[in-house]
Structure formats: C-alpha cells, structure tokens
Amino acid sequence: MPRSANEHRPAGDAGPRLDGLAPEALQHLQAAAHAIRDGAIDTASQALDNVLAVAPEHPEALRLYGLLHTRTHRHDEALAMLQRAIAQWPDYALAHSDLGNARQAAGDMDGAFASWRQACTLAPDAPMPWFNLGRNLQLHGDTAAAIAALEQAQAQAPDFLPATILLGDALVHAGRFDEAAARYRAALTLHPACGDAWRGLANMKTRPLSEDDREHLARVLRRPDLLPSDRIATGFALGKVCEDQHRHEQAFAALSAANAQLRELAPWDAGAFRQHADAILAASARLPPPLxxxxxxxxxxxxxxxxxxxxxxxxxxxxxxxxxxxxxxxxxxxxxxxxxxxxxxxxxxxxxxxxxxxxxxxxxxxxxxxxxxxxxxxxxxxxxxxxxxxxxxxxxxxxxxxxxxxxxxxxxxxxxxxxxxxxxxxxxxxxxxxxxxxxxxxxxxxxxxxxxxxxxxxxxxxxxxxxxxxxxxxxxxxxxxxxxxxxxxxxxxxxxxxxxASAAQVRQPLQHDTARADRYGALLDPLRLGLGRSTMVR
Structure with missing residues (x-):
C-alpha cells in the first residue's frame, strides 16, 4: 500500500478560505501544519493558539487542531474541534475527510465512512476525497467499493501515483491480475523507480517478471538518488525475478542487500522478543477459567x-x-x-x-x-x-x-x-x-x-x-x-x-513444487544451523 497516502491533499481546497487572515496568522497556520507533519506537538499547539487568539473560531485553525488531537490520540477533543470547523464551513470537504479520520481513530467506523462519503459528495471532482474513501474501504475489506472509489480518484488525477498503486493493490485482492499489472506498469511510466509498483508486480507470485524487468531493476538500483523505500522494494523485486530465472546467487545477493537496508530502519532484537514471549507465556498460564x-x-x-x-x-x-x-x-x-x-x-x-x-x-x-x-x-x-x-x-x-x-x-x-x-x-x-x-x-x-x-x-x-x-x-x-x-x-x-501476498497463489490448484531452499545450497546454512539442521556439503 502506498506510504504516507493520507498526507496527500487536493490543491485549492483551503486556499480561498484563508482570505482575510493577517499575514502573521497565516504564518502561524503554516508553522502549525509543518509542526503537525513533523510531530512537534508543542510547537503546533502554540502556533494554533496564536491564530485563535486573533481569529477566534477560525475553521482552518480548528481543523488543524483536530488533526493535532487525532495524532495525539485525544479523540474527544479531535472530534469537537473538527465539528466546530464544519459548523463554520459546512461545505469544507477536507474537514469532513479529517473528521472521518478522527472518527475512525475513535472506533466509530460507521461515522467515519459517512464523513468520507460526505467529502466525496462535496468535492466530486477532487481526487483526494475519493482516494481517502477508497483507501479506507480497502483497509476495511470492502474491495469492490474500494476499486470504484479509487477509479474515481484516478479519473480526476491520472498522474496521482498513490491512487494508481492502491488501485493496483485492490485489483490484485479481487483477483483481477491483468488489470492490476496494467496499473502498476502505468505507475512505472509515471515514476520508473517506484518501489511500490515493483512491489505490487513482484507480489503477484505466480507471474514471473521478464528479462527486461530484471535489467530495468538492476539499472534502478544503480541510481544514487534512489529513496531508501524505493531501493528496498526494488531489491526484493530483483530477488524475485532472479529466482524465477534460476539465478540463485544473484537472487540471494539482492535479497540480502534489501533485508540489510530494511533492518537498518528498525533492527529486530531477538533476545528482547524471547523475553517478551516468555513473559506472555508465564502470565497467560495463570488466567481464570472462562465463564x-x-x-x-x-x-x-x-x-x-x-x-x-x-x-x-x-x-x-x-x-x-x-x-x-x-x-x-x-x-x-x-x-x-x-x-x-x-x-x-x-x-x-x-x-x-x-x-x-x-x-x-x-x-x-x-x-x-x-x-x-x-x-x-x-x-x-x-x-x-x-x-x-x-x-x-x-x-x-x-x-x-x-x-x-x-x-x-x-x-x-x-x-x-x-x-x-x-x-x-x-x-x-x-x-x-x-x-x-x-x-x-x-x-x-x-x-x-x-x-x-x-x-x-x-x-x-x-x-x-x-x-x-x-x-x-x-x-x-x-x-x-x-x-x-x-x-x-x-x-x-x-x-x-x-x-x-498470497492473493495469486491461492487462486490456483495445489502446487507440489513450491520448495526452493535447497536450490541455494550453503547460502542458507545460517538458517539451517539456527534450526538445528545439518549444513549443506560444500
């Protein structure tokens, strides 16, 4: 699924509503928006307080306060702020969309979908409300409705990359693999180094990538300006195509590099996990019999x-x-x-x-x-x-x-x-x-x-x-x-x-040739040793 998808906003939704604010108040609003994005809670709160001191009940300041409270899990305050903003600007689609997010965070899914759909009704030509609705329908398991909403988002903005990727994902989940592949390829036309597109293509595991794909992936990985997220996803895709082509040493090298980069983002602590698992085991052993x-x-x-x-x-x-x-x-x-x-x-x-x-x-x-x-x-x-x-x-x-x-x-x-x-x-x-x-x-x-x-x-x-x-x-x-x-x-x-990731595999009869590990020989000896098995003869 595209990362940071909810950060994308339709252009022009708030602009006219800021008319009349003093330059200093506008600067505080901009500072608050940046602080919320960066997680600087106190900075954002102070900037919004400065705006409301000179423009009490200004809807955009209230909306941003709603976002801030949603981020800090203060659900009641978030809902109150967003509802006050909507009371001032009932047709503000972005505020309705944010209210949907706040209701979702508070556990009110029916209310959340009502707000997201209202945002689409108010701004039917804007891609973001449709994208937000489609994204949440997909997360909620309503894939058919998600596809319809995401198609609307892409129709309004064909170059809106997150909608293209997420539509591809939804089509995969529905078993519509040809259409999904077309969406991922369209995303690569827009952004040839798009890791999410390569991830989507590689996750259709019953469909081999081509030799042209392998060469393209290798070229992308040589780019010095590649974002870490794209480099990681591209590396996993390269590992997949190399395995499909029986290039096992190259596959292992690509996957090892991608995993090393992924681990740098957040290292796993096996010892801490073992202690946590043992603690849960010990605590769970003393639970009362059920009523x-x-x-x-x-x-x-x-x-x-x-x-x-x-x-x-x-x-x-x-x-x-x-x-x-x-x-x-x-x-x-x-x-x-x-x-x-x-x-x-x-x-x-x-x-x-x-x-x-x-x-x-x-x-x-x-x-x-x-x-x-x-x-x-x-x-x-x-x-x-x-x-x-x-x-x-x-x-x-x-x-x-x-x-x-x-x-x-x-x-x-x-x-x-x-x-x-x-x-x-x-x-x-x-x-x-x-x-x-x-x-x-x-x-x-x-x-x-x-x-x-x-x-x-x-x-x-x-x-x-x-x-x-x-x-x-x-x-x-x-x-x-x-x-x-x-x-x-x-x-x-x-x-x-x-x-x-098994969406394609479970739509085919049982396969009896799924074993792959022995093809890698001694490269997998660290795993064999950890499992208490004999290593391969070198």
Whole structure:
C-alpha cells in the first residue's frame, strides 16, 4: 500500500478560505501544519493558539487542531474541534475527510465512512476525497467499493501515483491480475523507480517478471538518488525475478542487500522478543477459567509463521458456505490495546489481574468489532499469523474459538519469509539467524499451548495437505465444527477478496513444487544451523 497516502491533499481546497487572515496568522497556520507533519506537538499547539487568539473560531485553525488531537490520540477533543470547523464551513470537504479520520481513530467506523462519503459528495471532482474513501474501504475489506472509489480518484488525477498503486493493490485482492499489472506498469511510466509498483508486480507470485524487468531493476538500483523505500522494494523485486530465472546467487545477493537496508530502519532484537514471549507465556498460564466456554465459537483463528500456507487454509475454510474469510484482522490486538489504555498499563502489567468477567467483556468486545464479517455468514476467519503469541489469552477471552496452527517445513517457511518485504517494523525476517530464533520461540511456545489445549488447537501441516488433500480438509472442517462441503476441495474457485501476498497463489490448484531452499545450497546454512539442521556439503 502506498506510504504516507493520507498526507496527500487536493490543491485549492483551503486556499480561498484563508482570505482575510493577517499575514502573521497565516504564518502561524503554516508553522502549525509543518509542526503537525513533523510531530512537534508543542510547537503546533502554540502556533494554533496564536491564530485563535486573533481569529477566534477560525475553521482552518480548528481543523488543524483536530488533526493535532487525532495524532495525539485525544479523540474527544479531535472530534469537537473538527465539528466546530464544519459548523463554520459546512461545505469544507477536507474537514469532513479529517473528521472521518478522527472518527475512525475513535472506533466509530460507521461515522467515519459517512464523513468520507460526505467529502466525496462535496468535492466530486477532487481526487483526494475519493482516494481517502477508497483507501479506507480497502483497509476495511470492502474491495469492490474500494476499486470504484479509487477509479474515481484516478479519473480526476491520472498522474496521482498513490491512487494508481492502491488501485493496483485492490485489483490484485479481487483477483483481477491483468488489470492490476496494467496499473502498476502505468505507475512505472509515471515514476520508473517506484518501489511500490515493483512491489505490487513482484507480489503477484505466480507471474514471473521478464528479462527486461530484471535489467530495468538492476539499472534502478544503480541510481544514487534512489529513496531508501524505493531501493528496498526494488531489491526484493530483483530477488524475485532472479529466482524465477534460476539465478540463485544473484537472487540471494539482492535479497540480502534489501533485508540489510530494511533492518537498518528498525533492527529486530531477538533476545528482547524471547523475553517478551516468555513473559506472555508465564502470565497467560495463570488466567481464570472462562465463564462461558463457548464464547467466540463464531471466530476461527489461523496462526503460525508468515508464508507457511495460512492464506491457503483460510481460502479452504472461506470456500465453506458458513465461513467468511476476513484475512489479517487487527481487532484482537486493538481490543487488548483499548484495555491497556483504559487501565493505563501495558498488557503484561494487567493480564494477571483481569478477572473472568473482564475476559468475557473483552471477548464480547472482539465479537462486536468483528460483527461486520458475519453479516452474511455465521462464522469468520481471523488469520493474523502473529496471534500465536496470544493463544493463551484466547483461552480466557474467546475460549470457544478454534485455533489452526499452520506449519510448513521450517527451512522453506523461513526462506520464504526472507524473500518477502514486510512493512510492520521491526520484523524478524531481515536476517536468517533472527528468523531461526523466531521459529524456535514460536515452536517452543505453541508446544506448551498445544499440550494444554489439545481440543482447541490443531497443528495443520502444509505438507500433509499436499499428500492427502481431501483427508486433511475433512479433518480441518471437523476440527472447526463444520460439516464437510465439496466446495472446500475446489477452494481456488472461491470468489472472495484475498488481501495478502498470497492473493495469486491461492487462486490456483495445489502446487507440489513450491520448495526452493535447497536450490541455494550453503547460502542458507545460517538458517539451517539456527534450526538445528545439518549444513549443506560444500
């Protein structure tokens, strides 16, 4: 997804509304806008106070104050400021758009979409309101509506690069790969070094990039003026095309360089993560028995390592007429974050103090937040891989929810993680040794929960699915409390949106030639050693 997308603003929306302000007040407004962008909270607040001292209730100052409060998570103040601005200028599309952002931050998604749509109604010829609406529809999982909004944005501004990229992403998620590729190529026409475009093309993993692409990527990487974000994405794309062409040493070199640059942005601390994981394990072991053991049966959690087949198993389940595939949901983490904010303590500090009634309340809050995924079907999947760390918490909070722990050969899964650019930083996948350490922690902790909750956690092996598809699918459905349905055998025909890097792969039948690690020989020995395996013969 394009970075800093919400920073783009349609030209001319606020200009005429600043007429009549004294030059000094205009300077304060400009200083406030820059300070908000740079995160200088006190500077921005002082500048806005200076404006309001000479122009009380000026809508643009109120709007910027709303932005400031949104950035600092002061939701009530943000909403109040933006509503005061709109009371002065009811037709100010930008203020309505910002009100949508504030409502989203406050957890009012229905209100947020109403505000974003109102912005589009007020400024139908401006690209930014459509882009903002499309971006949030896409984040919310409404891909068809997102495509329609983003097409409007691009129609108003064909050279608006973020809209072009995000439209390509939405088309990928809808399975419209030819159209998506055309959008990414159009973006490269506008900006040949656009890392997001190369990322989009490379993530359509069933479509090889060409020799011309490889040469183009190599030229781009030689540019001294390349932005770090573009250099990283381009490096991952070069690694992909080199692997497709069996240039394994070149692929490894390109991926190693890209991962090193990504790690420089935010280094992963394997030791700190191990301590954190052990602390959550110890705290979760002392949670009270649930008041309602069936609470949460509507949800099916799919956890494990990224790139292990979790999207494939979600696709299988989502082919069932009773299950909606919701992809990687943030709701579990956000519900726990809400409780941490309410208690003014991090999770590890309050987890042991929460009562069974508290956990029941939090479980119901999760079900409330995810209700939209069950509008048409009674159950939904939640396949954020890192939720494995919260398996113990789920036993108290949503004890009726089955957990599918997806496993793939650790060497193959680890190498696949190394090849994938992750945007949530810091990330464990930037070095082979960190990947191995993460896998060891994951397997060790999940073994504890598997022994403690064998009826609630199913270890689902990717390789077992390849060997006996129907038997494994029947067993998976039975574990989830679902009757067998033959549509699950033809999962690749399921008409749904897939919002992960596996969007292309799960729309084809099972592939039996996905192993790649051995082609790299001794280059992957650090990963093998970390996993306790023998190294390759040199």
């Amino acid at each position: 309602d053991p069936g609470l949460g049966h509507e949800a099916i959690f799919i956890v494990g390592l990224p790139r292990s087949g979790s999207t494939l198993f979600e696709q299988i389940l989502a082919a069932h007429p009773q299950v909606e595939g919701a992809s990687e949901l943030p709701d579990l983490e956000q519900v726990l974050g809400e409780e941490s904010s309410r208690r003014r303590q991090p999770l590890l500090h309050w987890i042991g103090d929460a009562s069974a009634r508290d956990w029941q309340r939090l479980g119901r809050r999760y079900l409330e937040r995810t209700r939209r995924w069950r509008r048409h079907k009674p159950r939904h999947t939640d396949k954020l891989p890192s939720n494995w760390l919260l398996s113990g918490v789920l036993g108290a909070m949503l004890p009726g929810a089955p957990i599918v722990d997806v496993r793939r050969d650790a060497l193959e899964a680890g190498w696949s993680c190394y090849k994938q650019q992750f945007y949530r930083l810091p990330h464990f996948a930037c070095t082979l040794t960190d990947i191995a350490a993460y896998i060891r922690d994951y397997e060790r902790i999940m073994a504890v929960w598997q022994a403690d909750m064998p009826r609630r956690i199913r270890t689902q092996h990717y390789e077992a699915l390849l060997a006996a598809p129907e038997a494994e699918i029947r067993a998976l459905l039975a574990f989830c409390g679902l009757p067998f349905d033959p549509a699950c055998l033809d999962y690749h025909h399921a008409g749904r949106n897939v919002r992960t």
